[in-house]
Amino acid sequence: MDSQLRSQVVFHLTGRLPDDDGAGQQLPAGLRPALLAQYRNLDSIRHDFPVVFARGPGEYVVSLAAAVDGALRTAAPQGSQGEAMRKRALHVERLIREAVAKSTPGTLLQAWDSAVTGAGTDDAGRRDMTTVRDALAVDGELAGCDSRLPSRFLRHAWAVVQGEKARAARIRIDALVLRLEAILRADYARSAAAFQAANLQQTFGGTHQALFDFTKMSKLLSPTASQGGLDTPRRARIEWALRTLREQAFFPAPGDAGTQESNSCGFAFDSVSAALDSYRHRLPDMLSLLKALSLAELEVEGQFVEQLHAPIFDGMQSQDFTAAELQFFPDYLVTLDSNAPGVQADLVSALSSGMPVKVLLEVQDLLEEAAPGQGRFSFGMRGSQLASMAMAFGDAFVLQSTASNLLQMRDGIQRGLRHAGPALFSVYAPADGESTLPGYLAAASAMQSRAFPAFSYDPGRGSDSATRFSLENNPQPDVDWPLEFLTYADQDLQAVTEELAFTFVDFLLADRRHNRHFAVIPRAHWGEGLISARQWLESPPADAATGLPYVLAVDDADLLCRVVVDERMMRAAQRCREAWHRLQELGGIHDSRAEALLAREKALWEQQRAIEAAALAPAAIPAALGDQPSVAAEVPGTAAAEDESAPDPDTAYIETLRCSSCNECTLASPKMFAYDQNKQAYIADLKAGSYRQLVEAAESCQVSVIHPGKPWNPDEPGLDELIERARPFR
Numbered sequence: 001m002d003s004q005l006r007s008q009v010v011f012h013l014t015g016r017l018p019d020d021d022g023a024g025q026q027l028p029a030g031l032r033p034a035l036l037a038q039y040r041n042l043d044s045i046r047h048d049f050p051v052v053f054a055r056g057p058g059e060y061v062v063s064l065a066a067a068v069d070g071a072l073r074t075a076a077p078q079g080s081q082g083e084a085m086r087k088r089a090l091h092v093e094r095l096i097r098e099a100v101a102k103s104t105p106g107t108l109l110q111a112w113d114s115a116v117t118g119a120g121t122d123d124a125g126r127r128d129m130t131t132v133r134d135a136l137a138v139d140g141e142l143a144g145c146d147s148r149l150p151s152r153f154l155r156h157a158w159a160v161v162q163g164e165k166a167r168a169a170r171i172r173i174d175a176l177v178l179r180l181e182a183i184l185r186a187d188y189a190r191s192a193a194a195f196q197a198a199n200l201q202q203t204f205g206g207t208h209q210a211l212f213d214f215t216k217m218s219k220l221l222s223p224t225a226s227q228g229g230l231d232t233p234r235r236a237r238i239e240w241a242l243r244t245l246r247e248q249a250f251f252p253a254p255g256d257a258g259t260q261e262s263n264s265c266g267f268a269f270d271s272v273s274a275a276l277d278s279y280r281h282r283l284p285d286m287l288s289l290l291k292a293l294s295l296a297e298l299e300v301e302g303q304f305v306e307q308l309h310a311p312i313f314d315g316m317q318s319q320d321f322t323a324a325e326l327q328f329f330p331d332y333l334v335t336l337d338s339n340a341p342g343v344q345a346d347l348v349s350a351l352s353s354g355m356p357v358k359v360l361l362e363v364q365d366l367l368e369e370a371a372p373g374q375g376r377f378s379f380g381m382r383g384s385q386l387a388s389m390a391m392a393f394g395d396a397f398v399l400q401s402t403a404s405n406l407l408q409m410r411d412g413i414q415r416g417l418r419h420a421g422p423a424l425f426s427v428y429a430p431a432d433g434e435s436t437l438p439g440y441l442a443a444a445s446a447m448q449s450r451a452f453p454a455f456s457y458d459p460g461r462g463s464d465s466a467t468r469f470s471l472e473n474n475p476q477p478d479v480d481w482p483l484e485f486l487t488y489a490d491q492d493l494q495a496v497t498e499e500l501a502f503t504f505v506d507f508l509l510a511d512r513r514h515n516r517h518f519a520v521i522p523r524a525h526w527g528e529g530l531i532s533a534r535q536w537l538e539s540p541p542a543d544a545a546t547g548l549p550y551v552l553a554v555d556d557a558d559l560l561c562r563v564v565v566d567e568r569m570m571r572a573a574q575r576c577r578e579a580w581h582r583l584q585e586l587g588g589i590h591d592s593r594a595e596a597l598l599a600r601e602k603a604l605w606e607q608q609r610a611i612e613a614a615a616l617a618p619a620a621i622p623a624a625l626g627d628q629p630s631v632a633a634e635v636p637g638t639a640a641a642e643d644e645s646a647p648d649p650d651t652a653y654i655e656t657l658r659c660s661s662c663n664e665c666t667l668a669s670p671k672m673f674a675y676d677q678n679k680q681a682y683i684a685d686l687k688a689g690s691y692r693q694l695v696e697a698a699e700s701c702q703v704s705v706i707h708p709g710k711p712w713n714p715d716e717p718g719l720d721e722l723i724e725r726a727r728p729f730r
């Protein structure tokens with residue numbers, strides 16, 4: 001082994017180069033996955049960002065590009081004049097995109113005016129741009145794809161939904177107030193007080209008051225007046241309901257000091273405990289308002305029955321609120337940082353509290369690296385795994401997405417915000433300045449690489465996982481890693497086209513926080529021992545020297561280089577792929593049980609066909625049957641399974657068809673065990689581990705499908721004891 005290869009192997013296995021002082025390797029400036037080289041100048045490409053948080057009716061968020069396209073459709077005439085207008089508008093759009101990338105705040109119309117001024121166009125151009133501006137169908141704050149986007153996006157979407165709720169609630173409350181007031185007014189109009197002289201006088205306009213003697217009028221009218229239709233308890237009930245409806249503080253009337261915008265602030269929190277305190281504090285008022293609404297509705301319909309309804313209202317408790325009742329009230333919006341201590345407990349507490357809550361989980365770093373001695377290298381615990389965990393609550397709406405994909409998910413986000421129950425929105429947006437890529441690309445590559453796949457779980461869609469779970473718009477969802485072609489110039493300046501996978505390690509290559517797991521290999525040392533990360537992940541070599549994983553990258557000058565990845569990062573990539581497989585199965589892709597069932601049915605069908613064919617040609621029966629795979633031989637316990645095709649008990653094997661894909665053995669000994677395309681385990685390399693590991697795997701397999709056979713290395717210590725432990729699994 002030459003010294004270069006040796007140092008590469010040492011780096012792969014230990015994460016350290018020979019001259020590494022512990023500070024990690026210096027990677028070339030701006031290093032990025034080769035597949036992303038074409039997006040170097042992102043601002044010049046029309047894409048989903050920036051977005052406009054639209055005010056008013058219609059879509060609550062639209063991309064700048066869509067807003068400009070819409071305006072041009074309306075304003076641009078056909079022909080060369082329209083073409084010139086289009087070009088100018090796209091130039092202005094690009095200037096706005098650049099301004100937003102520099103974090104220049106403001107609304108679309110403000111940004112449009114600044115960009116037109118900055119563009120320095122002539123009078124005709126300015127007139128054109130005023131025409132397009134007037135045709136813009138939306139206005140509102142602009143937002144780029146940066147670390148603040150998840151909170152701005154959710155807050156805006158949430159305020160829109162709370163506004164809808166408030167309007168509906170006000171209509172219901174105001175209508176009841178009017179009808180209750182009418183009941184009281186009608187009752188008063190029949191009462192003796194209404195016919196007193198002073199009160200009669202007030203009902204006439206000032207110009208006519210001198211024409212009448214109200215004392216005589218009172219005497220004339222009073223004897224015929226009824227004494228009022230409401231008994232005292234009913235009047236008290238109605239007055240209480242009216243007072244409660246008028247004084248409720250959940251839905252201020254438009255124009256009140258507490259408008260919806262300021263009111264919604266009282267429902268947005270950065271901690272679950274503060275939201276819970278507020279919720280508990282408001283419970284008595286919520287109970288009163290619900291009672292007042294129900295009571296008022298019964299009274300205005302004349303359906304309140306004292307003996308029936310009074311005990312029900314007396315017994316109403318806040319702990320008996322139904323989901324539909326809670327849905328009437330404003331939702332609490334709680335924003336959590338996935339890196340905050342105790343976030344997992346906070347999340348469980350919020351989703352199980354019964355509070356009408358929508359949680360935004362902001363994820364900024366997908367890798368959590370355990371310190372030495374604190375366990376294995378783990379990743380995504382606080383991000384993707386928390387969202388997956390939340391699905392176990394059953395009634396919680398769960399949506400996971402990267403910031404770059406939020407616009408695509410806008411309908412799903414609104415569905416979640418309108419869901420009658422808790423909802424979790426887990427959104428990844430990389431911390432500003434940590435990636436060599438712009439925010440949009442860094443977030444998009446997290447989704448592309450399966451590091452943070454998009455999915456939604458909507459309990460409102462049905463009763464089973466097949467209808468509730470959706471893998472949304474992940475690219476090429478039926479494969480492990482999306483594949484794309486890259487064309488580049490080789491050493492002889494010849495164009496070479498290569499199919500590359502965009503893997504988890506490609507994504508992390510651009511994150512400066514994880515530079516120490518990568519080492520650039522100079523072109524002169526691109527030896528035989530290097531294999532692509534994709535190949536390595538398909539079949540990790542037993543000997544590191546025969547297959548060092550690398551990814552293709554480009555530096556700031558777009559020079560192609562290979563970057564070797566250390567083993568810890570590759571293991572993290574394996575775990576990422578396993579998590580992706582679990583999501584695929586939930587989404588009905590490569591469903592291992594369905595595929596095993598299908599294989600069995602297919603074999604049965606083929607066997608039946610062979611029998612039928614043989615029946616038509618009796619002489620051919622033995623040959624026909626002999627050609628077909630025997631289903632019975634695959635099913636333990638059948639006669640055929642026990643004949644000469646039964647496995648040799650001295651040879652290690654797995655009953656792969658019965659494997660439940662629990663990951664136990666594949667995680668414990670990833671070189672010895674692997675999954676097949678149905679995500680069921682088989683022995684990939686028996687000698688990649690010890691007999692002890694095999695026996696321990698058999699003991700921990702929940703469905704007892706691992707059969708260790710006999711040891712293959714007579715020198716392994718403790719064999720007598722291990723053979724004894726293996727006996728039940730023969």
Ligand code: SF4
Pocket residue numbers: 654658659660661662663664665666680681697700701702703704705706
């Ligand atoms: S432990 Fe058993 S069930 Fe689990 S993956 Fe391995 S073989 Fe399959």
